Amino acid sequence: MARKPENPIFLERERYRMRRLMDAARLAPVLAAFLFLLPLMWSASEAVKTASVLVYLFAAWGLLTAVTAFLSRKLHKIPRDKWQERP
Template sequence: MRRPRQPLFLARASYRRRRLRDAARLLPVVGVFLLMLPLLWPQGGAGSAVIFVFVVWALLIGFAAVLAHGLDQPETPSAAGDD
């Protein structure tokens, strides 16, 4: 009979860094979806669509800046004890 597998525990810093990288990869996909969303609106809302596009654009820039700041932090190999 096989022994049960031990759960895999990752260091907290490397786990967060991986999730930040995943979010950075997903941000353009979400951005394209949100920027294409006004195309589905009825034709009467051109003014609100322009406002929506610029608000989404500003939010994407803000999220990208936050993600870039988080990814810019140096990776510490001695953080293995930081669980």
């Protein structure tokens, strides 16, 4: 099957961005798990205060929420039938 002629630069670029966006969405939970497990490293060291851990966790949580909101809004704009695993 011959490929259909298309506007290559624009479309390819668009699709490339779309795929990287999906990659980011896949990696977001890894980042979240990393940030949430990080405080475990501190417990070995000298007396860490509950208050500072709390501030850190809520800050990380808020940041992750913002990042996810950004990614989701972008992904939301992609037509649903293009929400595929493979090209």
